[in-house]
Amino acid sequence: MFEALFYLLIFPGGFFLVLVGLGFEWLDRKLLALFQRRVGPPWYQPLADLIKLFSKEDLLPKGGNELVATLLPLISLCAVLVAGLYVPIAGFTPYSFEGDLIVILFLMSVPTLAYYLAGIISIGIYSILGGGRSLLQYFSYEVPFLIALSGPAVLARSWSIEGILTAQFTLGSFVLFQPLGFILALVGLIGKLKRDPLDIPSAKSEVVGGSLTEFSGGKLGFWHLAMNIQAVVGIFLIINLFLGWTKLANPFVAILVFFLEFLVIVGMLSSASAIFARLRIDQLAGLGWRILVPLSLAQILFVILMGV
């Protein structure tokens, strides 16, 4: 019982994920600043922002549903924290079962739907626009994302992440067999996290803040936390599915390898953020269905044939 609580609250859930989430935000902002010839924030900035948000006044426009508005970020946070329990960190996961990949993908979609609902229930016009766009974006990237993530499962003949990780130890890093799937998974992750260049639902110049325009104070703090942890869990997922090599005998080497892979992926995400311009929603829909879906289908076909 205490073991379960430890796993849930300290490591690899709860506290550990919050720390890594804040660390990810700092790393991302610092890398972006370096790309833009700026200095960037000091290491404690994300923590300071979080504390500041929790100490601010918490308002909602008249007519907004206070209970639902508070529950939505909390539900998102819980969903991603639970998802974090099943993703192996440096090869270690307390719970793992056949099919946990599907569960995690479902849990990772909860924040997206919560974001859409948050936009609808805050009465402001920008929130509604942002919420609608987020759902439209969801339909454009989710299908290629799911197909791309099924590739490693097919190759490893297992639907548990731990099983996929073990299979890479014998077969080699899956990124070598399906580099296209890797890229597609990264693009899907950028869309899920609503980062530049796919931050269409919260494009500042068009819809001010998207769904979260009217949120403030503690609720916004929970949203930020949930989004950071969602990013971290997503990156861990991709590391385990494509890069692997972290289920090693020596735990220190495993941690080091895991950390390096984490840095590589964060670097790729930040570069994409810095380099590309924001797409329009119709351009994203076109990109998603006309280019990404056929590519992902081609990749999975290749993987299936290879497995045979």
Added chain:
Amino acid sequence: MSKISIPIGPQHPLLKEPLSMKIDISGEKVLGGSLRLGYVHRGIERLAQKRNYVQTIHLVERVCGICSHIHTTTFCQAVESLLKLEVPPRAQYLRALMCELERIHSHLLWLGILAKHVGLDTIFMHTWHDRELALDVMEEITGGRVLHGANQIGGVRFDLDESHFPMIYANLEKLRSQISGLLDILENEPALIARTKGVAPVSQKTIRQYGVAGPVARASGVDVDMRRDNPLPPYDQLKFSVVTMPDGDAWARTIVRAEEIRESLNLCEMILEDLPDGEVSKRAPRNVPEGEVIIRSEAPRGELFYYLRSDGTDQPARLKIRTPTLAALCLLPVQMSDIQVADIPVVLAGVDLCVACADR
């Protein structure tokens, strides 16, 4: 989908200055919009009637922060025309130098804003970093980055000597290399082209009907530039080319302004090379004889128009300013029909708003 009306402004991340727009949209399609100005109306024309000419120079400088120098230059030229005062050539060249530097910094500012609205934050950071080079030069020679206080009736209030030149040339060189890199990106970056090409094209006929001049007109192929068509010295002795593009969409406006930065850099170097010697100002009498005059000049945003009437005293009897942004704002509701919501920032940025100019 039903029609809803979203307000943009007076405070909105899109706008540098307060402006109120109501845009009707249906889904992601924009149907039209209407404007309301006046949030920064300070009544400068009315205030000018109660101040003497020297005070009016300082008043007019504060019409706009970004293009402050061209306002004072045009006003001083108007007064000097009424006084029949011949400004020394060195002062004319120095005024033109500041005008071109201002054009560079204004266009770089604008490029950053456009990039930010399209989502290219990196270009925004880089262009504003480069803008500091131009602002540093302006500060070095006049002491002010945004409001310079450089002009007086009869000439300018600053002078260049040998010690200024190395720093100015170094900054211009650095700017030149940065601009060619920037132009390369603007012409080839696929995401930027996808967001701006074909967006809100404006025909030449519409441009003429709405009385728009400046980069927006030149992007539609209208070949008009007050520096060449209505030249006041020293522009009649300087060689430069006027950039036009045929399409008239947002991308054409981007390219026109970016190329103009290059032309302005050339002009700056030409001015520095040909700088004549002599004094920088002439003493002007306090009372201006009766008369009226119209001066048109090329502000960074288009055609700037000044009408000045004096009645023999030391206070202007009527000062009328028409800034280029006012005409461009008239064009905005026309451009707003038949675009998407995501194109609104691109269209607004293409107009290069300076609402303080429009409101006066």
Added chain:
Amino acid sequence: MDKVNFEVLREQIDSLVGSKCEVYDAIGNDDALIIPSERLMDVVALIDQIFDGAHLTTITAQQRAGQHNLIELMYHFYQKFAFTIIVRLPAEAPSIASILSILPGADFYEREVAEMFGVKFTGRTETPPLLLPDDWDQGPPFIRKEVIDE
């Protein structure tokens, strides 16, 4: 400034109006012509036609010292050369035709003249204020005699 073209324009306007229009040459850098106010629409249509689209820069309104019974409206054009068309209106109830149907770009300028000088533009559906706040109730700021004579 190009005297030849201005002469051609002036002849055409004279023949349109039916009488010789007074040339007002006190403005440096611009040629100006005074026309009767009721012929404004025809003259503007003619200008638009001759130049294949006329570029209206702005509309200036003013009252001259000693002539407080008149409001003078100046329509400044720029089309290869600069020229101005002047109309004079009585100050009690100034009203003139709106040229919006020919030049849609005149919208903002007419609105500003209307709110600052109290000139009524006929032929427009509405003339909302442009620069003054919505709760301004002190009348046109430029026209009050006591304000100008200060």
